[in-house]
Amino acid sequence: MILANIFCLLFFLDETLRSLASPSSPQGPELHGWRPPVDCVRANELCAAESNCSSRYRTLRQCLAGRDRNTMLANKECQAALEVLQESPLYDCRCKRGMKKELQCLQIYWSIHLGLTEGEEFYEASPYEPVTSRLSDIFRLASIFSGTGADPAVSAKSNHCLDAAKACNLNDNCKKLRSSYISICNREISPAERCNRRKCHKALRQFFDRVPSEYTYRMLFCSCQDQACAERRRQTILPSCSYEDKEKPNCLDLRSVCRTDHLCRSRLADFHANCRASYQTLTSCPADNYQACLGSYAGMIGFDMTPNYVDSSPTGIVVSPWCSCRGSGNMEEECEKFLRDFTENPCLRNAIQAFGNGTDVNLSPKNPSFQATQAPRVEKAPSLPDDLSDSTSLGTSVITTCTSVQEQGLKANNSKELSMCFTELTTNIIPGSNKVIKPNSGPCRATPSAALTAVSFLMLKLAL
Secondary structure, three states: HHHHHHHHHHHHHHHHHHHHHOOOOOOOOHHHOOOOOHHHHHHHHHHHHHHHHHHHHHHHHHHHHOOOOOHHHHHHHHHHHHHOOOOHHHHHEEEEOOOOHHHHHHHHHHHHHHHHHOOOOOOOOOOOOOEEEEEEHHHHHHHHOOOOOOHHHHHHOHHHHHHHHHHHHHOOOHHHHHHHHHHHHOOOOOOOOOOHHHHHHHHHHHHOOOOHHHHHHHHHHOOOOOHHHHHHHHHHHHHHHHHHOOOOOEHHHHHHHHHHHHHHHHHHHHHHHHHHHOOOOOOOOHHHHHHHHHHHHOOOOOOOOOEEEEEEEOOOOOOEEEOOOOOOOOHHHHHHHHHHHHHHOOHHHHHHHHHHHOOOOOOOOOOOOOOOOOOOEOOOOOOHHHHHOOOOOOOEEEEEEEEEEEOOOHHHHOOOOEEEEEEEEOOOOOOOOOOOOOOOOOOOOOOOHHHHHHHHHHHHHHOO
């Protein structure tokens, strides 16, 4: 009997040590119902192959036809359909901007998510997959495009927006699509109608969706030293046709019109998701991702909410859709808040300036110069999983990244190496849901205190 108890004790200790040595795995109720997100077109195909999901999806589409959310949820059959679909691949699906079936994908996305939102929200979740890239070739080439690193005297006289147009003409695809939208947007229909805005917008969308960003960004976000350059930048989208109108509509009315179109609604939601000012990051951008903000801004061009530079000032960068807050009544505060997301947005302004300067995280030197900002030297740190290192979503765990930047050529006050440490919120959140996986969670993780308690109990049993 004693030998049997000793054997059980040794076996238990072995299993306990194994459990303590192995890393915790996110199991249990926190992962219940989670699925890897797929694009909505594929999710619709998966749903159609399952009879229960397919019938519930048809029911939901009928429920949403001509009804508001409260009326829909008052119907038990509609509510049941929505609950079932929240457990289907359709709930987690996302789209890619410029994908082959983008409109169809967005229609599927909003058919689900419009039923989940309570009324008209100020900020809507983006239906697009998050941008995870950071320092792309676009930003590395920006220092060449803007003239940084060149002779200051030459750089100050350069018209970088003119250089951008010349570079576009050297690329067949860029030249073809740029010539197309210029021709369409400049074509006068009649003395009363200076152009066909609908066709102009379509041509602009094709240009910004099909031409690589290394060309389109250069034309939209080129840095300027004089008014002539800034005016060329403002004229990039042919604003007399694509942007300006006889009168400025109310911004909230313009937003309502935009949200009746799935494409326009999605691009606006994506802009808010990627350019909404954040005061918890170095750059004022969500996850310090300039590229995501610039891409979202360019993605709105060619829709009712098309933004543009408001003037030809080379020093101050102010952009806005063609609207005002006159006639807002008791909604004036909301209207002003909406407009400030364009006109007084530090994230968007910093992103535009950073691209023009050829930098990513812009650290202002003590003595301003035309030299390109040196990339921070990252100290060695524990490696992160690929899906966390470039995350653009906010989560609950904080990863501390410390970088050291050696000031180049600055000897005043015997300054030492400038150390910059910042924290970046990273994701431990299940994509497409509000469920957060807490570190070290999971039912299989044994604690040392529990193991010691169990060992003490068995030793007492042996003694008896």
